[in-house]
Amino acid sequence: MLTFIEPHPALLLRHEKQRTLIVSDLHIGWEVALSEKGVHVPSQMPKLLEKLLQIIKQTKPSMLLLLGDVKHTIAKAATEEWRDVPDFFATLTRTVPIIKIILGNHDGNLEPLLPEGIETLPPTGTTIGDVGFFHGHTWPAVELLKCRTLVMGHVHPMIMFHDPSGFRITRQVWVRAKCNRDQLKKSLARHYNIKQATTLNVKTAQFIIMPSFNEFLGGQPVNRKGIGTDHKYQAFIGPVLRSKSVKIADAELFLLDGTFLGTVEQLTDLSLS
Ligand SMILES: [Mn+2]
16 A cells, blocks of 8 residues: 655555655755855755654654665765765664665766665666556666556656746645556557567556655656657656656646645646736
């Protein structure tokens, strides 16, 4: 059973005796991008850790699964990350028995920063019971398609409203969307060069896109016109959304506290006046 841990960008999956807490897109060290521009702010890692520890205390997981982009700089590891990432995980390994990390596109050179005993998994993901998890910048592995629900990160979904005085209101959101199975089957067969797409047994019915755990980050307003089709957003949203395997127009959007907002189509380019 998959539970939303309101009001946090976190999920709890109960499967057999395992309780797995899932969070995505920590982006530890995003402050480095600011310091490169001459703006120096203290490390925000302790706040992320504090928030995660509080959720762990509340949900008592036997496993923590991170859906990628643990750190922020993409190819290398910045100096701050050499300090912050090991400190962050040193505390977590004392708190949760099992920690697994699905690698995201920002996780280049992450492994040397991790304490022993933390398992890293490829971006193509992993399954627990009937739920598949992957980062989202690449295709999931074929084996994930046997899962009814696929959970991904990477997009940092948000909702954006405008008002006439020029204010912009943005909030992080959960996205729950139905799967276009035929399209998923076709696109995945093409990607993995499988000749007989019909041999693929796709059971996936829905996608859940997780909001980023690091709330300082910007994200992609999913109610922006052309998000699924316009060329300039294509690179960021990842291949699964690009392929139209996810029915994004009908996708349901929820605030972190569980409030249902409406569908992407209802909320597209909504101006408040
Ligand atoms: Mn990513």
